[in-house]
Amino acid sequence: MSVSSISPTAPAGTSSDVLVIGGGVIGLVTAWRAAGRGLSVAVADPRPGGGAARVAAGMLAAITELHHGEEPLLDLTLASAARYPEFAAELEAAAGSGTGFRACGTLAVALDADDRAELRVSHALHQRCGLHTEWLTGRECRRLEPMLAPSVRGGLRVDGDHQVDPRRLTDALLTACERAGVVFHRQWVRELTVSRDRATGAVLADGTALGAARTVLAAGSHSGELAGLPPGIAPPVRPVMGEVLRLAMPEPPDGAGPFLSRTVRAVVRGSAVYLVPRADGELVVGATSREQGWDTTVTAGGVYRLLRDAHELVPGITELPLRECRAGLRPGSPDNAPLLGPSALPGLQLATGHYRNGVLLAPLTGEILAESLVTGELPAFARPFSPLRFPSVVPV
């Protein structure tokens, strides 16, 4: 690799057009798409392909994750969901491996009268937003998914919310990046380097200086913590811990249907629970939500809550092997929407704050960041998600 002169103040090291800090799903998709636009790209991360997507269930839930007050996000999530089939196909071809994308649809169900009333409100919201969802009786729900509990009283059939396997997705992104010439520095970043009020790259844990014409901060929930960020530049993201379980579904007996054929979800006593059945037999059960800093300790109570609620929805899970209990950190933002594109610091762009929608928004984030890295500007439709919508925040 040649040492370019883009960043004249960087000490001896390596330089590239773009340095992406963070090799999670968002950092990788940004790097892959930027490389596809002809930019030279480096990614700094001690374990690229790790991060929150390693834990995430991979629901592509533009519709069922729509919450009141988050309608501005809907255009973005719907657009990214619409890109998924083509994105997955392109990525799979580039990487030579699968992503587990599965157009399986989702069934959101209600277990009691309160749940049903709430689900009716969601249905009305969907209708106002022009989204197609279909109300089903409990019996109709069980006809679609025979493993559902007899207590299911009704549900919403959401044929537009699909799934992907985030582990296979990030693995494929990693391979696609390598094949596209992205350079990986498998180290922590010690600090952002800033010269003359401009971001110029970063210094790695071992002291190596990496120069870059543009630096992308894509460090998930850690994005606000990067050393070297000038006052007011640190993005207002916070970690929102979530615990997720992985079970294994049996092979269906000859002639029988699968254990579950689509994502099943509900709100049980105020907490969301979902069961995402993969084609390979994995059944992902998520997710708790706790704001307690960067702690990713799996707790007895979190696992208990998920098993209890999932069992209430699909009693047959008790027989299934429990393969894994793990916690990850969603990067929450003040309005639950991502921070995309140029920051107030020249040379520094952001791709963070995706909260519950990082996997869903990966395709569109890659496109948006590639565009803003090439042109220096966000595409018009993405401008509502500029980091500049937040007043400058002075880090504590």
Added chain:
Amino acid sequence: MSVSSISPTAPAGTSSDVLVIGGGVIGLVTAWRAAGRGLSVAVADPRPGGGAARVAAGMLAAITELHHGEEPLLDLTLASAARYPEFAAELEAAAGSGTGFRACGTLAVALDADDRAELRVSHALHQRCGLHTEWLTGRECRRLEPMLAPSVRGGLRVDGDHQVDPRRLTDALLTACERAGVVFHRQWVRELTVSRDRATGAVLADGTALGAARTVLAAGSHSGELAGLPPGIAPPVRPVMGEVLRLAMPEPPDGAGPFLSRTVRAVVRGSAVYLVPRADGELVVGATSREQGWDTTVTAGGVYRLLRDAHELVPGITELPLRECRAGLRPGSPDNAPLLGPSALPGLQLATGHYRNGVLLAPLTGEILAESLVTGELPAFARPFSPLRFPSVVPV
């Protein structure tokens, strides 16, 4: 190691006075005690120090594990429990490491009127057997263990049931065996060798023949499956799977007592649950019980049941990290008591079938087997546990 001529028919290989098949807690304590009597001892096990004790909670529950109809076992379990302090001290000195033995006592509690009635029956059984246990009100229980649920309605204080850490115990036994000159063959045993109606050792997976004057079958729930056992000799043991969780207790704040100071147990809706607090902060929650062959898959339902019942007993566990979910196989016998000493096949002795009491019975099993290996006969008090009490069983 010299090749002795004790077993003249063994093919070229190595020989010893005693070959122990199985390096779990029972095999190791047998080997250690036999070596202490001056015998040359070999142990064959692909992973010595593994086995069911690796999963077990380590309750030394002679009293609270006493069930109706198992009174004959009581003398044995009480005698072994009485030996534990001295046994642990001797082993710790021999190994130079701890065993986690802790004279902490046990509190068996009742959550509803049915539980309370059942616990009253246990109390009466204890009194008939001359065991000291004390009836407490719910309030008295909570005074002893403030983390107990308000719903606890009464309990039995059992100051004689202590605990040990089975992982540290087996680690110490392994070291003590090595220091005592026990030879380890870290392989599976392919088959027992029998010559002229006498056990003469075993052949390892790689074909190595091990000759021995006496062979001890201590392979836990697998003891009945050993190839080469003549018809009618296979011990009638079966695997009884149990799932066990390991949580972590917080350091108590200054001036506060520990999270739990003794073992707490109950029967919740017919299933036993116990919480065993270690001095090092580990909290073991056990155990399910299922007869389904040698499958050690941890199931969603097993973990759910344990967390639910433990949470009912001690609601504060929800905050605790869940470190491990694991399943082991208790070696069940027809009368729930172990099979100890000479079998019907000359040269073959048994040390298996300890069911729920393997860790508790380790000290006494070591003594009994060492005696029967030296003399060829069980000590008088152990004769009720001879394998010969079962009619010959022809393996299927």
